[in-house]
Amino acid sequence: MIGKVVTGKSFRGVLHYLFEGRRQESKELQMQELEKKQVEVIAYNQCFGTRLELVREMIEVAKLNPDQSKPVFHFSLSFAHSDAGKLGLQDKIDMVEKLAEKFDFKDHQYVVVAHKDTDHEHLHIVANRIGFDGKTASDSNSYKHVAEFARRMELEYKLERVLSPNKFLKPEQRVAQSQRLDNRKEALKKHLQAAIKQSKHVQQVKKYMEQRGYEVDLGRGIAFTDAQHVRFKGSQVGYALMDIEKKLKQEQQLRQHQEQNRQAQLLRQQQEELKKQQQQEKEQQQVQQYTPSIGR
Template sequence: MIGKIGTGKSFRGCLNYLFEGRLQQTKAMQLHEMEKKQAEVIAYNQCFGDKRQLVRDFIEVSKLNSNVSKPVFHLAISFAHGDAGKLNPQDKVDMAEKLAKEFMFHNNQYVVIEHSDRQHQHLHIVANRIGYDGKTATDSNSYKRMAEYCRKMELEYKLTKVLSPNKFLRPEQRVSQEKRVDQRKEALKNHLLQAIKQCKDLPALKKYMEKQGYAVELGRGIAFIDKQQVRFKGSQVGYALMDIEKKLKQEQLLKQQQIQQQRLQEQKQQQELTKEQEQKLNYSKGISI
């Protein structure tokens, strides 16, 4: 499993994203984005209500310590594709509670949201760093603490093990970051190359890449998120959205040309066969005469 953590200024912005997804260009596209997210609250702590009520309550409590400019804790836990079905709803709630204790906001307001918009399970926890006593949950060493938490949960729930970031590993355990990135980029490029060859349009390509385990973000550009939650823009691997659309058209044109050439070849062969049959027929008639 992979964990991510960040702090922010806006509870409204964070919860809007988790419930509604990325901002789309049209209302219809936004509704589709929301349906795709399938956001479901599976646990509340020291708070309750819909998105609007949560935002209001979080903001009210954060005012107890106006010196903190970033009162939002946003934590995400992503599980490997092969771990699908291993965790029941209570397991997920328990894991969120353990994460809250790890970061010392277990007595604060927080909400646990599950998304079903990808082929693997993942959770989001939005927490108020400010407690009812006005004290602030620290974000010190947050990345290291998150990595350690993930390794503990993998052992406890028998989940797929993932390497922690290099800086949290012993020297003999470390893998070249450049090698990690290059391998992921190369895998993505190979999958995109096959997708372009096999797919007739962008929706078909998106569906193909999702079957390969990638989450696909489509908007003004295109981005891919692999099973390890590493995100690459298409342009980072030489396949920007415009390039993909262009290559798809070229591939379709090439296929049409090949089909036309094949048909012409078949027609030519048929004509030659017909001519040969006619010659044989004329020859046979000449003999008869």
């Protein structure tokens, strides 16, 4: 599971994104965006209503601490492909309640939204850092705390384990994680080597890697995310996009050379077969020429 947290200024902005998606140029496109996101609200806490009603309610409470310029907590919890179907609705609600307790907003306003617009399950939690008593939930070391929370939930709910960032680990844990990263890099390199040998262009490499469970980001560069959500740039394993294109060209030239050699060898075999056949015909003619006729 991957946990992320952002501290922000605008309830209106984040709730619009969660309920309606990115702003589009027309109403028709906005409806398509909404349909794609497949929004489902699975829990409310100390608040309720439509998107606009939630915005108004949270802004009103945030006014209890006007000196706080960033009253918004926005968490996302993303689950691995292999965890699909493991968590029931109540499991997800319980998990969010544990998150709220860890970040000290369990008595504050928050709403939990499920999205189904990607291949893996993920939840969004928008919380008011300002409580009804005017006190603010701390965002100190929030990145570290959400990573620790994700590791604890993986154990508690038997979810697929994901690596935490090195900077949040103890020295001995960093060594063990580095070994795991090395193994992942080696596996990625082997898959890429096989992909390049079987492909004629980058799009075929992308398709090959996706069939092996990698998410591929292809643009000005290339990056790969494995099933455990560990992401590597191509350059980190010696396969930047430029390197892949170069190797594809080399492989294509090698295949052309091998095909030329194969054709040349086939031609030689055909010439040898023809020469052998001609020799056999010549020998048969000589035998017929010097064989006495029957009855002479």
